[in-house]
Amino acid sequence: MTESQPGGAAGKLWGGRFSRPTDALVDELNASIGFDRRLYRQDIMGSIAHVRMLARQGIIPKDDAAKIEQGLRQIYDEIRRGEHEFRLADEDIHLSVERRLREIIGPAAGRLHTGRSRNDQVALDFRLWTREALIRLAAGLTDTIGALLEIAERHPDAIMPGYTHVQRAQPVLLAHHMLAYVEMLFRDLDRLRDAYRRVNLSPLGAGALAGVTYPIDRQFVADLLGFDGVCANSLDAVSDRDFVVDLLSACAQIMLHLSRLAEEIILWSSSEFGFIELDDAFATGSSIMPQKKNPDVAELIRGKTGRVYGHLMGMLTVGKGLPLAYNKDLQEDKEGAFDTVDTVLLILRVLPPMLRTTRFRTDRMLTAAGEGFTLATDVADHLVRHGLPFREAHEIVGRVVAYCVEQGKDLPDLTPEEWGRFSPLLVESPPPLTPADAIAAREMLGGTGARHVADARIAAAAARDEWVRWVDGRAEALAAVSRRLGLEDTDDGPEGGPGDRNPR
Ligand code: ARG
Numbered sequence: 001m002t003e004s005q006p007g008g009a010a011g012k013l014w015g016g017r018f019s020r021p022t023d024a025l026v027d028e029l030n031a032s033i034g035f036d037r038r039l040y041r042q043d044i045m046g047s048i049a050h051v052r053m054l055a056r057q058g059i060i061p062k063d064d065a066a067k068i069e070q071g072l073r074q075i076y077d078e079i080r081r082g083e084h085e086f087r088l089a090d091e092d093i094h095l096s097v098e099r100r101l102r103e104i105i106g107p108a109a110g111r112l113h114t115g116r117s118r119n120d121q122v123a124l125d126f127r128l129w130t131r132e133a134l135i136r137l138a139a140g141l142t143d144t145i146g147a148l149l150e151i152a153e154r155h156p157d158a159i160m161p162g163y164t165h166v167q168r169a170q171p172v173l174l175a176h177h178m179l180a181y182v183e184m185l186f187r188d189l190d191r192l193r194d195a196y197r198r199v200n201l202s203p204l205g206a207g208a209l210a211g212v213t214y215p216i217d218r219q220f221v222a223d224l225l226g227f228d229g230v231c232a233n234s235l236d237a238v239s240d241r242d243f244v245v246d247l248l249s250a251c252a253q254i255m256l257h258l259s260r261l262a263e264e265i266i267l268w269s270s271s272e273f274g275f276i277e278l279d280d281a282f283a284t285g286s287s288i289m290p291q292k293k294n295p296d297v298a299e300l301i302r303g304k305t306g307r308v309y310g311h312l313m314g315m316l317t318v319g320k321g322l323p324l325a326y327n328k329d330l331q332e333d334k335e336g337a338f339d340t341v342d343t344v345l346l347i348l349r350v351l352p353p354m355l356r357t358t359r360f361r362t363d364r365m366l367t368a369a370g371e372g373f374t375l376a377t378d379v380a381d382h383l384v385r386h387g388l389p390f391r392e393a394h395e396i397v398g399r400v401v402a403y404c405v406e407q408g409k410d411l412p413d414l415t416p417e418e419w420g421r422f423s424p425l426l427v428e429s430p431p432p433l434t435p436a437d438a439i440a441a442r443e444m445l446g447g448t449g450a451r452h453v454a455d456a457r458i459a460a461a462a463a464r465d466e467w468v469r470w471v472d473g474r475a476e477a478l479a480a481v482s483r484r485l486g487l488e489d490t491d492d493g494p495e496g497g498p499g500d501r502n503p504r
Contacts, residue, residue, distance in 0.1 A: 013095050032092045032331050035338060039093050040084075041487070042128035044076045046121060047097065048485045049224040050204060051112055059115060059214050064108040071105040072097070073486055092331075093125070094118050115216050117208035119238040119326040124204045126333065128225065130247050132478060133341045134196045137251070138189055138471045140348025144258075145185050145464050147352035151360070152178045152457045157450055159435045160275065160365035161374055166267075168372040171435035174365060175457060176448040182460050184257040189467050191253060195246035196474070202227040206237035209325040226481040239325040241315065241333050248312040251340045255305040258347060262301035265358075269295045274364050279357035282350075297354055304343050311336030369435040373401050375411055378438050379431040386425045396422050 008015030010022055022030070048069055055065030075097055078084045090096035095118075102109040152175035162172035202225060205211065205218035211234045218230045231237035268275035269283075278295060286292035318332045376397050383393035400422050404410060412433045419426040432438065443449030446456075482488070 011089065012091070013098060027088060027091075030091060030328075031088050032334070033086050033088060033090050033096055035335050036093045036122075036125075036331075037086045037096070038338065039122075039125040039129055039334075040079050040097065041076070042125040043093050043097055043121070044072050045128060045225065045482065045485050045487065046124045046204065047072050047112060048487075049221045050116055052224065053217050053221045054111070054114055054214075056220065057215055057217055059216070060111040064111050067105045067108050068101065068112050069486070071101045071109065074104060075100050076487060092118070092122075094121050115207070115212040115214040116204065117206075117238070119208050120203050120206040120234075122330075123206070123238055123240070124202065124225075126241075126337075127199050127201070127203065127243060130199050130243050130337070131196055133247065133337075134192045134199065134250075135471060135474045135478065136345055137254070137341065137348065138192045138467065139475070140345055141185050141189050141192070141254070142464055142467050142471060143352045144348055144355075145182050145460070145467075147355040148178045148182050148185075149457060149461055149464065150356060151175070151358075152182075152453070155360055155362060156454060156457075158360065158362040158365060159369045159439060160362075161369045161372070162448075168368065168374050170377055171369040171374055171438040172448045173439060173450060173453050174360065174362065176453045179453065179456055179460060181257065181261050182464075184260075185254075186460075186463060186467075188250060188254045188257065191246075191250040193470065195243065195250055197228075198246060199243035200226075200228045201231050202229070203231045203237035203240075206231065206234035209235055209238055224481075224484060226477055235325040239322065239327070239330065241319055241330060244315050244333050244337050245312070245319065247337060248308070248315050248340055251344050252305075252309050252312045254344055255301075255308045255347075258351065259302045259305040261351075262298035265298040266295045266302070269293075269298075273368075275361055275368075277359040277361065278354065279359070282354040282357060297350055301347050301351065304347065308340050308343060311340045366435060370412070371410060373404070373411060374435065375431075375433055375438055376401055378441060379411065379426075379433075381441070382429070382431040383423065383425055386429060388423075388425070 007013065008018050009020055010018035012018070012022070051060070051065050051068045051072075054060045055062045075084065078100070084096075084100065086093075086096055087099075090099055098109060098112060101112065155174045158174040159171050160174050160177060161168040162170050162177070202218065202222035204221050205216050222228075222230050231240070265276065265278075267273050269278055278293070278297075280293075282297050283293045284296040286294065314336045315333060318329055322329055379400070380390065380393040380397045383396060384390050388396075400411070400414070400419075403418070403422075404414070416427050416430075419430075432441065439448055439450060441449075443452055445452065
């Protein structure tokens with residue numbers, strides 16, 4: 001049997017050794033085209049780089065390579081215009097593009113897959129996609145950090161109660177509280193950059209698992225695609241999905257942090273706290289209770305943390321116990337990652353404008369900061385400064401508080417005579433009793449003193465600027481890769497391009 005069109009009885013590009021078609025249910029289970037179609041751009045980028053290398057190395061004729069590259073660019077445009085038909089029968093994005101290429105340029109299309117396997121191809125596509133996702137996430141984080149810094153800048157002196165166990169503990173500056181989240185998000189940025197460093201290696205050339213028999217130039221392909229190097233071991237190259245775990249665990253930590261902030265937004269917007277009022281554009285109402293203004297956005301941030309953690313656990317579980325090298329289990333690496341990045345990116349777009357439009361009721365914060373014996377530690381410290389051992393001072397102030405609770409008083413309500421019952425020192429030298437005293441006493445590195453917080457804010461703003469430069473630099477480097485490959489219009493927007501849309 002001679003067949004110029006590959007396909008065999010199975011009607012598949014790999015069908016040569018099959019004499020019967022696959023069961024329809026197997027096709028349904030096996031196909032990843034429904035979700036990996038969103039890798040179309042990365043797939044075409046990788047193929048253009050590969051085919052240029054094949055021609056340069058004399059592995060395939062130059063005119064065939066030119067036809068292939070032109071055809072790939074045409075497919076790219078077709079997909080972006082929404083004209084490409086993603087068929088279940090195509091199985092995955094790799095075969096879908098190759099099928100269309102054959103329709104456009106004929107049998108020369110069959111040379112594209114020389115010295116390549118779908119195993120190194122999919123690893124390449126997913127690394128290209130992941131590194132872009134990391135940069136987009138980093139951009140979202142820098143914007144969120146910017147919004148937090150703006151709050152700190154707008155309210156440099158606002159005092160609020162600091163909490164432990166959700167019990168009022170000691171006064172802190174609102175700006176200091178915001179800067180705590182900024183620190184968390186800086187660590188997240190660091191994790192993204194670290195993940196970027198590891199993902200940015202080219203697996204192409206690993207072939208199915210053992211390398212290939214052609215005189216390929218892996219480094220040339222890696223350079224063309226803007227990778228920092230090549231994966232060192234072919235078996236590892238095709239089966240490593242650590243970069244997905246890196247991405248998902250960084251996202252899990254981001255959500256851990258954002259869900260903490262979300263929880264505070266929820267608490268603070270309650271009438272019990274009354275510390276903030278959300279803008280109408282970032283709150284929702286109740287279908288039955290006309291008075292309600294609910295912090296749904298914050299609740300969804302808190303709630304969506306669950307699916308992000310779930311996807312991390314899913315990926316860890318898919319990877320465990322897989323013998324070398326590629327196994328089809330690895331096809332399960334994508335949907336969770338796509339959903340994670342879609343989810344976190346959407347949150348990182350909603351959160352900054354929500355923060356920027358939130359009204360802080362600093363009067364209520366200040367009142368709360370002075371209530372509930374938040375100055376008790378400072379009174380004890382005051383006694384220590386007058387010579388008492390701290391444990392003794394703690395004991396004395398504890399008795400003062402017990403007395404106040406019994407009398408229904410707060411510390412500032414006590415008369416000198418009442419203070420004198422606990423220690424003469426407290427009459428000779430009156431203790432600090434206002435939240436502002438507590439703030440002023442903490443002008444130390446990392447503390448909530450206003451001067452130090454102002455310095456910390458300025459340092460954080462400078463650090464943020466540096467991260468913005470890093471993000472812009474990487475984004476420009478990635479855009480340059482696309483231009484080198486002749487793909488100009490590559491801005492898929494935050495939610496990805498035509499192949500990217502998951503039904504939600
Ligand atoms: N759709 C596959 C995946 O996502 C592509 C690799 C398939 N390789 C194979 N030998 N079946 O993993």
